[in-house]
Amino acid sequence: xxxxxxxxxxxxxxxxxxxxxxxxxxxxxxxxxxxxxxxxxxxxxxxxxxxxxxxxxxxxxxxxxxxxxxxxxxxxxxxxxxxxxxxxxxxxxxxxxxxxxxxxxxxxxxxxxxxxxxxxxxxxxxxxxxxxxxxxxxxxxxxxxxxxxxxxxxxxxxxxxxxxxxxxxxxxxxxxxxxxxxxxxxxxxxxxxxxxxxxxxxxxxxxxxxxxxxxxxxxxxxxxxxxxxxxxxxxxxxxxxxxxxxxxxxxxxxxxxxxxxxxxxxxxxxxxxxxxxxxxxx
Numbered sequence: 001x002x003x004x005x006x007x008x009x010x011x012x013x014x015x016x017x018x019x020x021x022x023x024x025x026x027x028x029x030x031x032x033x034x035x036x037x038x039x040x041x042x043x044x045x046x047x048x049x050x051x052x053x054x055x056x057x058x059x060x061x062x063x064x065x066x067x068x069x070x071x072x073x074x075x076x077x078x079x080x081x082x083x084x085x086x087x088x089x090x091x092x093x094x095x096x097x098x099x100x101x102x103x104x105x106x107x108x109x110x111x112x113x114x115x116x117x118x119x120x121x122x123x124x125x126x127x128x129x130x131x132x133x134x135x136x137x138x139x140x141x142x143x144x145x146x147x148x149x150x151x152x153x154x155x156x157x158x159x160x161x162x163x164x165x166x167x168x169x170x171x172x173x174x175x176x177x178x179x180x181x182x183x184x185x186x187x188x189x190x191x192x193x194x195x196x197x198x199x200x201x202x203x204x205x206x207x208x209x210x211x212x213x214x215x216x217x218x219x220x221x222x223x224x225x226x227x228x229x230x231x232x233x234x235x236x237x238x239x240x241x242x243x244x245x246x247x248x249x250x251x252x253x254x255x256x257x258x259x260x261x262x263x264x265x266x267x268x269x270x271x272x273x274x275x276x277x278x279x280x281x282x
Contacts, residue, residue, distance in 0.1 A: 011097075011129055011154030012199025012221045015065070016249060018097055022064035023277035024249075026099065026224060028256025029055050029068040029087070039264035045079040048072075051264075052087045058269035060094035064277070065252055067224075070102040085124045098127045099156060099224070105133030105140070112143035119144065119153040129154025131205060131224075135169070138188045145192060148201045154222065155202050159185040160214050162207025162227045171212075182206075183214040193220030199250060206241060208233025208253065213241045223251045228280065229258040235280060248282045255280070 009017070031051045033043045039054075041047035059066050073084035091098050104114040117123055118130035132144055134157050141155065148155040160170055160182035174184040186204055193200030203222030206213055209232050216223055223242065227233040233253075242248040255276050262272035 008152070010152055010196055010199060011148070011201045012193070012196075012203065012250065014128070014152075015097060015154075015222050015252065016199055018064050018095070019249075019252075022062065023281055024064060024252050025273065025277045025280050026065040026067050026252045026254040027059055027063050027259050027273060027276075028101075028226075028254055029059075029066055030256045030260065031069075031072045035260050035263070038261070041264070045076050045083065048076060048080060049083050052083050054264060054266050055269065056087055056090045056094075058266040059273060060091060060096060062270055062273050062277075063096050065097045065099055066091050067099040067101045067254060070100055081125070088125060088127055092128065097129070099129040099131065099154065100125065100127040101131050103131050103133050103158065104144070105136055107136055107140045108143075111140060112147075115144035115147040119147045119151060119155075121151060127153070129156055129203070129222075131156045131158065133158050134185050134188075138185060145202065153201065156222060156224050157185055157189055157202060157204050159189070159204040160206045160210055162209045162231070162233075180214075186214045186216060186219055190218045190220050196220070203250075203252075208237050208241065210241065215243065216241065216247045217243050219247060219250070221250060223247065224254060225251055226254040228253040229255050229276070235282075238280070239282065242282070251282055253280045 031048050036043050036047045041050055073080040088098050100118050117125050118127055132141055144155050170182040171180045174181050189202045189204050192202045200221045205224045208225045208227035238253055242251045258276055259272040262268040
């Protein structure tokens with residue numbers, strides 16, 4: 001079992017520790033309608049529960065990081081969230097680092113509520129990390145950053161995503177400077193992580209298919225990198241975007257379809273995780 005958030009380690013340090021044994025792969029746990037149907041399941045709470053139990057069984061003792069997409073559980077209301085709660089609990093009990101892909105973003109007390117939902121140890125949804133959106137201003141994230149620092153949990157900030165709709169916004173220059181917004185977000189994350197001697201609690205999301213990514217040297221935390229595999233990103237892209245060896249150790253390539261299409265049997269999913277982990281070693 002991996003170290004817990006109560007051991008004094010940051011989220012970034014726990015990622016480095018677990019990745020030494022399990023590799024750097026993040027498995028996306030995305031129960032959208034297409035994958036449920038491909039597995040012969042109905043798009044219902046019962047189908048969602050079967051999918052999730054199978055994934056937990058397959059990933060619990062082999063995956064470094066698992067990232068459930070929260071929206072696919074929320075769409076079923078409280079029953080779907082109950083399935084998510086159980087999945088998070090079982091994965092974390094097995095030592096897997098769970099990143100809740102919630103992409104929350106708001107201000108003040110509302111953001112504090114989101115922080116408590118995903119990072120407070122007393123919450124049934126408590127995860128090792130949560131993805132957040134900084135596009136209401138980086139400092140709007142202060143409640144979740146502070147709670148993450150308090151409990152040694154990760155705050156993974158959307159910085160440079162690969163969806164085409166984001167390019168105009170994320171490549172815009174920040175407040176009269178020559179720094180684009182994506183780089184500004186990365187730099188602010190680096191500033192927050194600088195308080196730690198090693199890898200900190202904050203991380204960034206940077207797409208593996210970007211041709212002009214932000215510089216990541218000195219980011220000092222996890223680089224969650226979606227877009228590898230089915231979306232066209234290669235290991236050469238991952239290494240190019242990571243830059244130096246220090247940052248490469250913090251890269252967490254995310255694969256969803258490349259693993260889930262091996263379902264619905266847990267043994268086949270386990271084999272897919274093992275293959276992807278071996279292929280994505282940095």
